[in-house]
Amino acid sequence: xxxxxxxxxxxxxxxxxxxxxxxxxxxxxxxxxxxxxxxxxxxxxxxxxxxxxxxxxxxxxxxxxxxxxxxxxxxxxxxxxxxxxxxxxxxxxxxxxxxxxxxxxxxxxxxxxxxxxxxxxxxxxxxxxxxxxxxxxxxxxxxxxxxxxxxxxxxxxxxxxxxxxxxxxxxxxxxxxxxxxxxxxxxxxx
Amino acid sequence: xxxxxxxxxxxxxxxxxxxxxxxxxxxxxxxxxxxxxxxxxxxxxxxxxxxxxxxxxxxxxxxxxxxxxxxxxxxxxxxxxxxxxxxxxxxxxxxxxxxxxxxxxxxxxxxxxxxxxxxxxxxxxxxxxxxxxxxxxxxxxxxxxxxxxxxxxxxxxxxxxxxxxxxxxxxxxxxxxxxxxxxxxxxxxx
DNA sequence: GTCTATATAATGATAGAC
DNA sequence: GTCTATCATTATATAGAC
Numbered sequence: 001x002x003x004x005x006x007x008x009x010x011x012x013x014x015x016x017x018x019x020x021x022x023x024x025x026x027x028x029x030x031x032x033x034x035x036x037x038x039x040x041x042x043x044x045x046x047x048x049x050x051x052x053x054x055x056x057x058x059x060x061x062x063x064x065x066x067x068x069x070x071x072x073x074x075x076x077x078x079x080x081x082x083x084x085x086x087x088x089x090x091x092x093x094x095x096x097x098x099x100x101x102x103x104x105x106x107x108x109x110x111x112x113x114x115x116x117x118x119x120x121x122x123x124x125x126x127x128x129x130x131x132x133x134x135x136x137x138x139x140x141x142x143x144x145x146x147x148x149x150x151x152x153x154x155x156x157x158x159x160x161x162x163x164x165x166x167x168x169x170x171x172x173x174x175x176x177x178x179x180x181x182x183x184x185x186x187x188x189x190x
Numbered sequence: 191x192x193x194x195x196x197x198x199x200x201x202x203x204x205x206x207x208x209x210x211x212x213x214x215x216x217x218x219x220x221x222x223x224x225x226x227x228x229x230x231x232x233x234x235x236x237x238x239x240x241x242x243x244x245x246x247x248x249x250x251x252x253x254x255x256x257x258x259x260x261x262x263x264x265x266x267x268x269x270x271x272x273x274x275x276x277x278x279x280x281x282x283x284x285x286x287x288x289x290x291x292x293x294x295x296x297x298x299x300x301x302x303x304x305x306x307x308x309x310x311x312x313x314x315x316x317x318x319x320x321x322x323x324x325x326x327x328x329x330x331x332x333x334x335x336x337x338x339x340x341x342x343x344x345x346x347x348x349x350x351x352x353x354x355x356x357x358x359x360x361x362x363x364x365x366x367x368x369x370x371x372x373x374x375x376x377x378x379x380x
Numbered sequence: 381g382t383c384t385a386t387a388t389a390a391t392g393a394t395a396g397a398c
Numbered sequence: 399g400t401c402t403a404t405c406a407t408t409a410t411a412t413a414g415a416c
Contacts (some may be wrong), residue, residue, distance in 0.1 A: 008280030010200035013391055029393060086279030089272070089342050090198035090416050103348045130365075138361045142336070145362070149339040152279050158293045171328045172335070175320075179369045203409055217382050286416060 001042050004083035008090065009039060032055060036095050036143070046081045053077050054112050061123040064181075069079055070089045071147075073174050079151040079161050086152045113147075114140045127182040142176055194356045196275035199229060201282065204215060218373050226285050236271045237295045243267050244302050251313040254371075260306070261337075261363050262356055268343040269351050303337075304330045318371040332366055 003012045003020055012180055014035050018028040053073050054129045056062045094176040117140060118124045130136050151161055152167045159165055193210055194204045206223050208218040222228045265302045268275055282289040302325050307330060311317045318351050340359045341351055349355055 006283075008277075008283050011281065011284055014393080015391075024401050025302075025392090026394080026402075028400065033237060035392070047360065047408095082279070084284075087198075087277040089276030090280070092199055093196075093198050100344070106347060125208055135365070138358075138365050141358075142365055143342050145336060145339055145343050146332070148343070149335055153335050153338070156278055156282065156292070157296060168328075170318050172332050174323070175332055176366065204411085213381095214383055216409090216412080217396075220381065225410075336412075 001083065003040070003041075005081075005129045008087060009083060010087075024130070036098070036176050039091065039144070040098055040101070042081070043084060043102065049077060050105070050109055050112070053115060054109070056116065056119055062120055063127060064121070064125050066134060067120060067125060067177075068170055069110070070098075071170050074147050074165050075161075075169050082152055082155070085148055086155075110140065110144060113144055117143070124182055126177065128180045139176070139180070143157060143173065146172055146176065191271070194232070198277060199273060200263055200277075205350075217292075218286045226288070227283065229285070230288055230291070232271070233274060233292065236274060239267060240295070240299055244299070244306060245367060246306065246309055252315060253313070254315050257315060257367075260361055261360050264337050265341050265351075265359050267357050268338060273360075274343070275338055276345070279328065281364070300330065300334060303334055307333070314372055316367065316370045320370070329366070329370070333363065336366065337363055343365055 003016060014028055015025050017038065018025045021028065025137065027145065032041070054070070056070075057066060088102075092102055116127065117129070117136070121129045130139055146169075150172060151165075154161055154165045154169070159168075193206060198226055201245070204218055205215050207228065208215045211218065236283065244260070246260075247256060258264070274281065278292075307316065307319070307326070311319045321327055336359075340362060341355075342350055344355045349358075
């Protein structure tokens, strides 16, 4: 994953992976059927983290700072797997099996995202959610796109993924959500 | 560009490009130094279109429908060059020269984006722009990320880039801009 | 400018010993 | 499970004739 994150999947050969892992190419092919299989495994590990990352405190009602924490955790998560998000379209185009799998997990993730938004609404953090289901979908989609793309976008612009970069990303998400925030919460400092 | 859009740059060899162009591989290398050079040329053609696409009517004040038209034109433009946006990070990582060039053009494009937003504010379409320069930057960045990523995102989710897909993209951009729209303009149907 | 032919190198992947 | 050795294929890129 480190190699893929740093150089992109196309620039990293199976020989490189084997060398970095400290094993022989032959041994690598004992553990993985082919290169696509390695990438699929990395995707699965990524999917597996989704359930734990996008989770609210179970012992109390979520508050605004939970929202910030969630956004931050999300960005870190995406950054950790940036090889995937930086060339997702190319990866999915080349591997139909991975594409199907991603789209299934994406739908699940999207539903989870919407649940989170609704949970923040129920707890009074977001008091002015869009009235129609359709608009709520648009809002969810908006959050999804920004979540998924902001860390890579940061890299593209030449900036680094630092605390400051994350802060800028939170500002973006806040600008989307502010019109839906409870009145008292809006003044919360970044 | 068609091959790259359909299969991704890594999956398309120079031999494929030559065959699709109806010339020999040797001839292709007479016209282009190497594969990166081909990609750089495609990027340059893309950059060249930016000035013509992101442009307001010169003979009158821009109105709300101009904003929608601009967003639509933008999405179409991105879609036409989706090979670039679908694997931008990987492409820039592998070609420092391209990275530098992209970042220069990106800064220029970002400044143009901000000018457009200000022009819509000056003409009364956007009446409630964020008060501080900092917030205006966040809004601009937000529009930029969505512009750049929505068409590819549409593809990733399994949807097609059709009139309907574009309409959904406009809805996204509208949700970002609505809090800043003039009151009378908000009721405008999609 | 365009071609054919080819050099060179790397890649993904396998065979088979241990 | 791990290795060495190697294969077949493919890709980029060049040489040189026309």
